[in-house]
Amino acid sequence: MSAAKPLKKLVSGVILDLDGTLLNTDGIVSEVLKVFLVKYEKQWNGKVAHKLIGKTPFEAAAVIVEDYGLPCTTEELMSEITPMFSNQWCNIKALPGANRLIKHLHGHGVPIALASNSPRASIESKISCHQGWKESFSVIIGGDEVRMGKPSPEIFFEASKRLSVKPSNCLVIEDSLPGVMAGKAAGMEVVAVPSIPNQSHIFNSADEVINSLLDLRPELWGLPSFQDWVEDTLPVEPWYIGGPVIKGFGRGSKVLGVPTANLSTEGYSTLLSEQSSGVYFGWAGLSKQGVYKMVMSIGWNPYFNNTEKTIEPWLLHEFDEDFYGEELHLVIVGYIRPEANFSSLESLIAKIHEDRRIAERALDLPLYSNFKDDPYLKIPLHGVKNHS
Numbered sequence: 028m029s030a031a032k033p034l035k036k037l038v039s040g041v042i043l044d045l046d047g048t049l050l051n052t053d054g055i056v057s058e059v060l061k062v063f064l065v066k067y068e069k070q071w072n073g074k075v076a077h078k079l080i081g082k083t084p085f086e087a088a089a090v091i092v093e094d095y096g097l098p099c100t101t102e103e104l105m106s107e108i109t110p111m112f113s114n115q116w117c118n119i120k121a122l123p124g125a126n127r128l129i130k131h132l133h134g135h136g137v138p139i140a141l142a143s144n145s146p147r148a149s150i151e152s153k154i155s156c157h158q159g160w161k162e163s164f165s166v167i168i169g170g171d172e173v174r175m176g177k178p179s180p181e182i183f184f185e186a187s188k189r190l191s192v193k194p195s196n197c198l199v200i201e202d203s204l205p206g207v208m209a210g211k212a213a214g215m216e217v218v219a220v221p222s223i224p225n226q227s228h229i230f231n232s233a234d235e236v237i238n239s240l241l242d243l244r245p246e247l248w249g250l251p252s253f254q255d256w257v258e259d260t261l262p263v264e265p266w267y268i269g270g271p272v273i274k275g276f277g278r279g280s281k282v283l284g285v286p287t288a289n290l291s292t293e294g295y296s297t298l299l300s301e302q303s304s305g306v307y308f309g310w311a312g313l314s315k316q317g318v319y320k321m322v323m324s325i326g327w328n329p330y331f332n333n334t335e336k337t338i339e340p341w342l343l344h345e346f347d348e349d350f351y352g353e354e355l356h357l358v359i360v361g362y363i364r365p366e367a368n369f370s371s372l373e374s375l376i377a378k379i380h381e382d383r384r385i386a387e388r389a390l391d392l393p394l395y396s397n398f399k400d401d402p403y404l405k406i407p408l409h410g411v412k413n414h415s
Contacts, residue, residue: 035234036216037249040192041132042183045143045150047080047202047222048240049125052153054300055115060091063108069095077223081203083144083176084109116149117156123263123303124240126157127255133163135251140166140186144176144205166190178205180213187213198248200240207233216248224304224327224336238365239303260389261362265309266302267403268295268338269356286346287323287339288355299325299336304366307359308386309395311342312404314354319344321357322386326366341379343387358401361389 046052053076061071075094079087088108089101097104132139143150147169154160154167161167166189170176173185187194199210202222210217211232219233220240230236237243241261246252255261272288288311292299304326311321323340340357363382369375389395 033247034249035247036198037196038198038216039196039249040138040140040187040190040198041250042140042142042186042190042197042199042210042215043129044199044201044203044206045141045153046145047122048200048206048220049122049129050119050153051122051301052119053080053222054297055112055119059108059111059115063111064095067095067097069097080222081144081177081201081205083170084146084149086176113149113152116152119153119156120301121157122240123301124243126159127253128240128243129160129163131245131251131253133159137250138165138190138192140164140168140190142166142168142182142186144170144182146171176205177203177209178212180209183209183213183215187215198250200243201233204229218243238305241303241305241362242365257392257394258389259363259385260308260395262394263307263360263362265398265401266298266359267357268298268359269354269403270294272351272353272355287341288350290338290340290355290357292336292338295338299338304336306363306366306382308361308363308382308389309357309359310390310399310401310404311340312356312358313342313350314356316346316350316353318399318404320387320390322363322382323357323359324366341383343383356404358398358403360395360398361386 043049056079057071057073057076064071075091078090078094082090085101085105088104091097092099092101092104129139141150141154141164147167150167150169151161166186168182168186168189170182173181175181183197183199184194187197190197194214197215199206199215199217200220201207201210201217202220207217207219207230217233219230219236220238221230221236235247244252268290270291273291302325306322306324308320308322310318312318320343321340322343323338325336325338327336340355363385367378369378
């Protein structure tokens with residue numbers, strides 16, 4: 028972890044949003060609407076997704092009816108798609124860091140509330156699929172229990188009242204602009220974790236903007252700090268990705284002096300959408316050569332303005348020749364830092380080499396070195412080994 032930062036504010040209660048903050052609801056929304064819109068011979072456009080974030084279900088349905096010019100009322104749309112969503116609630120995965128945060132706060136006796144624009148019944152259904160969540164929240168409030176949803180501060184005032192914590196002593200964690208606005212209107216401290224990439228600039232009213240829940244520093248708010256960082260790295264639930272090495276942008280060796288191996292992300296869009304962008308590390312198996320230490324970036328590479336989420340592993344070994352077309356398997360075991368933009372190429376390169384030093388050292392620890400023997404690294408299979 029980097030040097031200690033000054034305390035921002037002392038808080039004694041935390042209020043969490045659910046969809047997009049703790050749960051990766053956006054993926055399910057897209058899947059359901061993709062199927063539903065076929066009936067009207069319309070095609071789901073992911074660009075509409077950002078208009079739905081932070082809305083109540085009714086407001087979101089109204090946006091869809093209007094944007095797609097559907098020949099039905101908002102009420103009719105709601106009655107058709109609500110059962111489709113209900114069937115999917117248990118398929119929604121927790122976002123990276125959500126389980127860790129809930130367990131941490133609850134374990135340290137910090138009062139936590141869940142305040143969501145979703146109806147209470149659907150909140151209960153969603154969290155019932157995640158072990159230990161329901162009993163961790165002292166308070167749960169749905170959008171149907173207040174007169175107005177976010178951006179009105181009403182739901183947050185109600186949460187602070189039920190928590191018996193003054194609004195000014197509450198910390199709100201939100202992924203949407205309406206949620207951030209509601210938290211600030213309630214006079215609370217607000218951390219934004221934007222669920223849409225490259226949108227942090229629109230959250231300037233938040234007290235802090237972070238890339239993912241993995242980057243939350245509770246001690247900045249006077250709360251107990253996480254104790255699970257190990258030598259500047261955070262162990263993560265291992266995940267697996269593999270495929271042939273392809274030609275990338277050619278920036279790795281030419282521009283950065285870092286020979287990255289580009290993997291085709293075809294077939295991995297769901298897996299990549301479930302992972303926060305940032306710098307990770309682990310082990311890489313090359314079908315014809317062996318197993319090597321590896322550090323990698325996942326994300327949009329703001330310095331280069333990528334339009335797609337990419338994965339760029341750097342195998343920490345000097346190779347004599349290129350290995351395009353060879354099968355590469357990765358086991359990702361730890362996290363180093365969020366994706367960041369850099370003012371100069373020099374500062375980007377310096378950071379990449381610092382990431383390398385951290386990964387090299389960490390992978391010698393038994394905590395991570397044991398994964399070097401994972402069978403996935405040694406068998407030339409296509410695809411993901413799913414351990415979730």
